[in-house]
Amino acid sequence: SNLKFTMSTPSTEGTEFLDLFLYTNHDRIETKTYSKPSDSHSYLLPQSCHPTHVAENIPYGVAHRVYKNCSETEEYQKCKTEFKTFLENRNFNSELINNAFDKVEKLERDAIINKEKSNVNNKGDRCFPLVCDFNPGLPPVGKIVNS
Numbered sequence: 001s002n003l004k005f006t007m008s009t010p011s012t013e014g015t016e017f018l019d020l021f022l023y024t025n026h027d028r029i030e031t032k033t034y035s036k037p038s039d040s041h042s043y044l045l046p047q048s049c050h051p052t053h054v055a056e057n058i059p060y061g062v063a064h065r066v067y068k069n070c071s072e073t074e075e076y077q078k079c080k081t082e083f084k085t086f087l088e089n090r091n092f093n094s095e096l097i098n099n100a101f102d103k104v105e106k107l108e109r110d111a112i113i114n115k116e117k118s119n120v121n122n123k124g125d126r127c128f129p130l131v132c133d134f135n136p137g138l139p140p141v142g143k144i145v146n147s
Helices: 052-069 073-089 094-105 109-113 141-146
Strands: 015-017 020-025 028-033
Touching: 028 052, 028 073, 052 073, 052 094, 052 109, 073 094
Parallel strands: none
Antiparallel strands: 015 020, 020 028
16 A cells, blocks of 8 residues: 555644644744645646636635735745745636735735634525536526526
């Protein structure tokens, strides 16, 4: 079998946990985005056969995660540059990428971290999702159902 198990112990520089690298700076615990060395950052290609909004929201999701995970501005700028390159390497439009990072930078980081999830829409009703296969040849199901 080719399966290998590894374990690392915290170093004086810090330690990784999930997609975070935790380290201390002046007696404060700081965080930044962490990726395993084996992560190829193979995001879904924008040309794939998925609804347009799916591919268009990938840069925003990446930007949101990087912004949320980096507690220091200097580390955020480094990670931002790195992840912009990953997205550009997957053929995402530079303008779309820049707009995504600009959008998340208008948010308060503390509000993102403390945001609570809700399974109820603003009317207080339960929401039941309609899940169906996507095919660009079909009529716009979402528009039909919502009308």
